[in-house]
Each structure stands twice: as structure tokens, then as C-alpha cells.
Amino acid sequence: MATIDDVAKLAGVSKGTVSSVFSKKRPISQPVTDRVLSVAKELGYFPNHIARSLAIKKTMIVGLKMPISKEGSTTQFEIQMLNGVIKECTKHGYRILLDTLPEHEDLTQFSSDPVDGVIMLNPRKHDQRIERFEQMRIPLVLVGRPDPLESSISYVDNDNEQLAYEVGSYLLEQGHRSILFLNASANMTVSVDRVNGLKKAYEEQGIPYDNVHVMNFDRQQHATPMDYGYMSIMQMHEQVPFTAVVSDTDRVALGILRATRELGIHVPRDLSIVALSNDVRLAEEMSPKLTSVELSAETLGAEAGRILIQKMKDPSTVEQLIVDAQLIVRESTRSL
Amino acid sequence: MATIDDVAKLAGVSKGTVSSVFSKKRPISQPVTDRVLSVAKELGYFPNHIARSLAIKKTMIVGLKMPISKEGSTTQFEIQMLNGVIKECTKHGYRILLDTLPEHEDLTQFSSDPVDGVIMLNPRKHDQRIERFEQMRIPLVLVGRPDPLESSISYVDNDNEQLAYEVGSYLLEQGHRSILFLNASANMTVSVDRVNGLKKAYEEQGIPYDNVHVMNFDRQQHATPMDYGYMSIMQMHEQVPFTAVVSDTDRVALGILRATRELGIHVPRDLSIVALSNDVRLAEEMSPKLTSVELSAETLGAEAGRILIQKMKDPSTVEQLIVDAQLIVRESTRSL
DNA sequence: CTGAAAGCGCTTACAG
DNA sequence: CTGAAAGCGCTTACAG
Numbered sequence A, B: 001m002a003t004i005d006d007v008a009k010l011a012g013v014s015k016g017t018v019s020s021v022f023s024k025k026r027p028i029s030q031p032v033t034d035r036v037l038s039v040a041k042e043l044g045y046f047p048n049h050i051a052r053s054l055a056i057k058k059t060m061i062v063g064l065k066m067p068i069s070k071e072g073s074t075t076q077f078e079i080q081m082l083n084g085v086i087k088e089c090t091k092h093g094y095r096i097l098l099d100t101l102p103e104h105e106d107l108t109q110f111s112s113d114p115v116d117g118v119i120m121l122n123p124r125k126h127d128q129r130i131e132r133f134e135q136m137r138i139p140l141v142l143v144g145r146p147d148p149l150e151s152s153i154s155y156v157d158n159d160n161e162q163l164a165y166e167v168g169s170y171l172l173e174q175g176h177r178s179i180l181f182l183n184a185s186a187n188m189t190v191s192v193d194r195v196n197g198l199k200k201a202y203e204e205q206g207i208p209y210d211n212v213h214v215m216n217f218d219r220q221q222h223a224t225p226m227d228y229g230y231m232s233i234m235q236m237h238e239q240v241p242f243t244a245v246v247s248d249t250d251r252v253a254l255g256i257l258r259a260t261r262e263l264g265i266h267v268p269r270d271l272s273i274v275a276l277s278n279d280v281r282l283a284e285e286m287s288p289k290l291t292s293v294e295l296s297a298e299t300l301g302a303e304a305g306r307i308l309i310q311k312m313k314d315p316s317t318v319e320q321l322i323v324d325a326q327l328i329v330r331e332s333t334r335s336l
Numbered sequence C, D: 001c002t003g004a005a006a007g008c009g010c011t012t013a014c015a016g
Helices: A002-012 A017-022 A032-044 A047-057 A076-091 A128-135 A160-173 A189-204 A225-236 A250-263 A282-283 A297-313 B006-009 B015-021 B032-043 B047-057 B076-091 B128-135 B159-173 B189-204 B225-236 B251-263 B280-285 B297-313
Strands: A060-065 A095-100 A116-121 A139-145 A154-157 A180-182 A214-215 A244-247 A272-275 A290-292 A320-322 A326-328 B059-067 B095-099 B117-121 B139-141 B154-157 B180-184 B210-214 B243-248 B272-275 B291-294 B321-322 B325-327
Touching: A002 A017, A002 A032, A017 A032, A017 B047, A017 B076, A032 B095, A047 A290, A060 A076, A060 A154, A076 A095, A076 A116, A076 A297, A116 A297, A128 A139, A139 A297, A139 B032, A154 A297, A160 A189, A160 A272, A160 A290, A160 A326, A180 A225, A214 A225, A225 A250, A225 B280, A244 A250, A250 A272, A250 A282, A250 B280, A282 A290, A282 B225, A282 B251, B006 B015, B006 B032, B015 B032, B059 B076, B076 B095, B076 B117, B076 B297, B117 B128, B117 B297, B128 B139, B128 B251, B139 B297, B154 B297, B159 B189, B159 B272, B159 B291, B159 B325, B180 B189, B189 B210, B210 B225, B225 B251, B243 B251, B251 B272, B251 B280, B280 B291
Parallel strands: A060 A095, A060 A116, A116 A139, A139 A154, A154 A320, A180 A214, A180 A244, A244 A272, A272 A290, B059 B095, B059 B117, B117 B139, B139 B154, B154 B321, B180 B210, B180 B243, B243 B272, B272 B291
Antiparallel strands: A095 B095, A290 A326, B291 B325
């Protein structure tokens, strides 16, 4: 690859001049500009991004820490999030450096990435990486709450408790008392938040919460989310009474629907279904169309991007944002 | 941020020594190593990736050119591809720099990215970017065929003609003669390849091809892929006779299924459906489970990664790879 | 095992 | 409008 030096020599100018021709940071006369450009083209010269980054101490790259499960199935939620991040960052001239490594344990090996800022998904409890970024002076925005809630850390998140509360209130208003709740894995904080929200809805209306039967997804028992939904209905429909089921995701709802078809249970006449959705299109393409909660993953990603960009300009920026989830009533629920 | 200089001074050693402690490229005595490490920790020093990259002329980053449609809906195929690329590259210590910009028209603005190699999706006809990468001496692997087929360009791709040929042969063997083919957009090369493959199957068995009715997806008419499937069936089921339908994707098949339900057409008794799938999980979660062609998008991505990694080691590497598509017979087809 | 110095390819005050 | 030179933070022969 030709360097700026090659161009400068052949064009009979200084490196600074060549630099200015490309960066336009200071005016260069037309004749000189033309000569430099033509020599550059002749030599196949392109400015070296790395050298430039080193000199100006900026890369125009945003790091995205998004661990990918070994099973490899990136969820629809993650994809939409990623889309949001990409769109927002691209709009402002930033590129995305994907970091999907599960963890960096060895501090010694930890080297700085060529990024101006970082968006990190699903922070763990007492996540050590957070302070490391702080130490490295790299602007950071989380998607998901930091565990010890810290007023100095920027993040965007849904309010899962609120969301479950709204779903619960809606079902109660429709006259449903006995609910089967196919929750996420037991060890996820989101599962706890949801149960709390649901409980709150029952308490507020003075209805005993023990009408709710909660199950948890378990990789050991359920091969796929769809299996989880299918098997749970097959197994529970005679054991406990319920007129509505709240589904972890729309994939799970697919399994629920399959089971109801086989059992001759009509949706929504005999059973109402609400999914805590993450794939809007799928919800709309099912029959009946699925009543679901839109988590706005793309908005989550875009907002994270927006805040990070602001923070890269002004490092003192701190913003903690709750993105609204919307209950969208379609065809799979009805009032009793 | 502390630099290597700060550490060297405070530890009373040279920069080269500090460098060696971190890179382990030459042996440093234990006492010195300890001192350097402790000073580094004290100062919060992390090696600067950019400076390092400039010095060694390697970034350990792979660029992925994956234009994102404005509608923003990244397809399942793209996601799986991306997953394949990520896994393969991560395994070898490379990171992914996402480039989703539609095009770079202005040659002047085109600057080199901080990458050691590039994977580019869906090359256009006479794609100028290809020679530009060559000029910049950046190893390149395409996902999809280069248009003027060029023996020096590495790529991975499905064989869409072969794939459609197999689907056609399968359906003919099952006794189907009249087929409705819901193809992709008319302007995509993949659409043409498929028609050729299907035609070949008919010719080989000496059956008149005019039993096949081909439609094309059209953004103007169809709001979503599912709409495309739904509307096509609603519209065609009385106009032309067909016992089987070949569907562009499994999303389209969702629409087809919805239409058949409404019309009281039983699948597969009255109608067989084969999808040129891109989302295996969805195919398995539908009812009936969808007979579909697995395009192996993840394999496509992983192979592209593998070839690129090889090429970054040995620039003379050239490999052109056709990844097999597999027809997976599930529940939506039956023999007449 | 360690150091001094040149070099990676840019940018940017400082001068003119 | 342009040039000379220092600097960005590393690595790596070359010496010892």
C-alpha cells in the first residue's frame, strides 16, 4: 500500500499538504489539490485509518459487547437491538465492532479495543467490566440495569415489573382469575421482576395470587421454547384450572397454540393467550394473531446508541432511560 | 490513559521491556516482570490496540460488509450467516467490524478500514468494490457469486439452480404436476436461477413446464412476506389448478398456511407445501411442520470466515465453495 | 535478559 | 496557502 509519504514525494509537496487535501481541514489551492489527487489515484493511495486514529485519538468505532450463547441462537430480541444500535450509530458516522466473547477473566490479557465507546448488553451482578471501562476512560452505556444500581452509570432498559403488572391488570380486568404463567428461566432477574409485577396487579385488585400457577423454562426439560409451550399445556391443562396463559415469548406461544389445537381448545374462546413478545412480526403472522407485549428492542438499541454518542462528545453525560413496553391486544385474548 | 512510557519510567525499565512483558515475545526475568505488572496495575495501564496495530500492521479485525435494507428487517438468513462468521472468526481471535452502509460511491472519501480482511455479502454486477480491495491488498471473500465469474475471486454460495432442481424433482416424483411457485422478487438473480432449476427438473422428466405458475414477490403489492403468501393463495386457488406450492421462504409459508386454513384446504392432504427456507426453527414450529430446504446460512458464513482466515495467512489462497442445500421432508408434503 | 533508537502512517500546532 | 518537525503509543531488529 502506498503511504502519504509516497504521495507527497511524487507530488512534490509535504505530507501535511497531502493530509489536508484528504481531510479538508485546511484549504489547499486547486492546482495542488488536483496534483495530489491524481498522484494518489495513480499510486492507489488510501489514507490509513489506523494511523489516523492513533494521531487524532479517535476511531469512530463503537464496541458492542453482546455475548452469544454457545447454542448460537441469537434471539430476535438481540437482533432487533443490534439493528437499533446499527442504525443510530451509522447515522452519526460510527461503525460497530462486535464483541461476542463470553468473558474476559484474565486482566492481564485485557487490552483496550480500538473503540471510542462501548455498549454492553446484560451486565452481570457486580460486573467488573464496568469499572474497567471507567478506568480506561471509555464511555459506556448498558442495555439492562447495572446490578448495584449506580447513579453514575448510563443505561437503557425495559421495566419488566411494570410490564408484567400491566399484563396482569389487563387479564384481571377481562375477568381472568386463574392464570398459567410460562415464565423465563428461574435464575434470570427478569423472571423475578415479572412475578413481582404480576403479584402487584393481583394485590391491587384484592384477588388471591394463588390462582396463578408459575412455571419456568428449563433447558434440561425443554428442547426448544416451542417445546416448552407445548409440553406445559399438555401437562397442565388437566392438573390446574386456568382461563389465560402468559407466555415467555412468542416462540413459546407457538407451542401453546399447537397444543390447544391438538386438545381441541379454542383460542380465545376457551383460553386467552398473552405473549411477552420479542418478535412482533411473528406475533402478527400467527393465527389467531397474538396479543403480545412489544418490548421495543430496536428502540432500546437506538437509544443506547444515542446516549453513547452524546457521551462520547461530553463524557460527563449520564442518562438512565426506561423504554416503554406496549401491550398490543390482537386476537388471542377475550374477556370472560 | 497511562501509556507504555509512563509504566517504563515508573518501573525503571525501557519501553521495550514493558512491551515484552505484555506480549511475551521475548523472555523477561521474573523480578522485572513482577515490577512492571504491578506498576501497570497501579497506573491502570492497558496496551493501546491502535498503536499496536500500526506497529505490527495487523488489527485482528475482519470487516463484514452487510448492507441493511432501509426497512431494517434483517432477514433470518443474514442473522444465521452473521452467526457463522462470528463463530469462526472468534475462534481464531478475530473480531468483526460491521459495515452496513449501502454503498460508497465517492472514491475520494473511501478510506481503508482498520481490518485485516473483508467478507462481503451479495456482490453486485461488476462490483467496483472488489477491485478496490484488491488494489488495497485486502484479502476478500464474497458470500454470493461475483457477477462476471472470476477464477481469482474467493467466494461461498449456494447453488440455487441445483436446489430448485431438487425441489422440482422431488415434487414430480411425488406425482405433482401443477405447481404454484411463489418466487422471490423478479429482479433478483436467485429468482432466475431457481426458475432454471425447476425447468430442468421438468425437462428431465419430459413433463410440460407450463404446468408451473410462477409469481414474484413485489414490495408494492405485498406488505409482508406473509401477506405475499396469503394473498397469492387467496387469489390463485380458483384461477389455476395446483397440487403443490413452492414458497420463497418460511415466512411466506406462514401466509400460505393461514390462507389454506381459511379456505378449508387441508395441508398436506389437498395441498403440498415446500419452502425454500431460511429459518429452520420456524419451519419446525409450524403446524404442520414445514417441508423445507435448509440453505445452511450459518455454514455459508462459517466457511467464508474460514477461507478468509486462510487467505489472511496466505494471500495467494483462492477458494470457491458451493455449500449444499438440503431438502428436509417434514409434514407439509405428501405423494399424490 | 535488557536498552536505545528507528519506524509504523498519519495529524497538527508553529512558522512563514 | 504550504512546509518542517514533533508527536500519537506501540514493536522490533540491533547491540550488548
